[in-house]
Amino acid sequence: MTYVVKDNCIGCKYTDCVEVCPVDCFYEGENMLVIHPDECIDCGVCEPECPADAIVPDTEPDTESWVELNRKYAELWPVIITQKDPLPEADERDGESGKLAKYFSDEPGEGG
């Protein structure tokens, strides 16, 4: 089992989640974070921290493709352990549907 970041992180990136993770397994893309599924210890403490409700356990339905996306980009993007400002459009994008197709960027973030 693992927790994963889903599409509502895209375009928001509030980063409250990174401060509580005991194993530092969040990785930063240009406009979303991902969790490394092999490093996550399933503690669940990040889930309630996300203002966008973007973090879910992989026991929820329809998370298989998100586990793979999280794994793929966790291998490519830099680790992030320090909270930073959300993206400028975060509040506007929070809750919007279809964000993966509309906004997802495979570019890395800065990490830190």
Ligand code: SF4
């Ligand atoms: Fe980190 Fe725990 Fe969240 Fe996994 S469930 S990403 S270990 S805080």
Ligand code: F3S
């Ligand atoms: Fe994304 Fe929520 Fe963390 S919006 S950066 S998963 S706090």
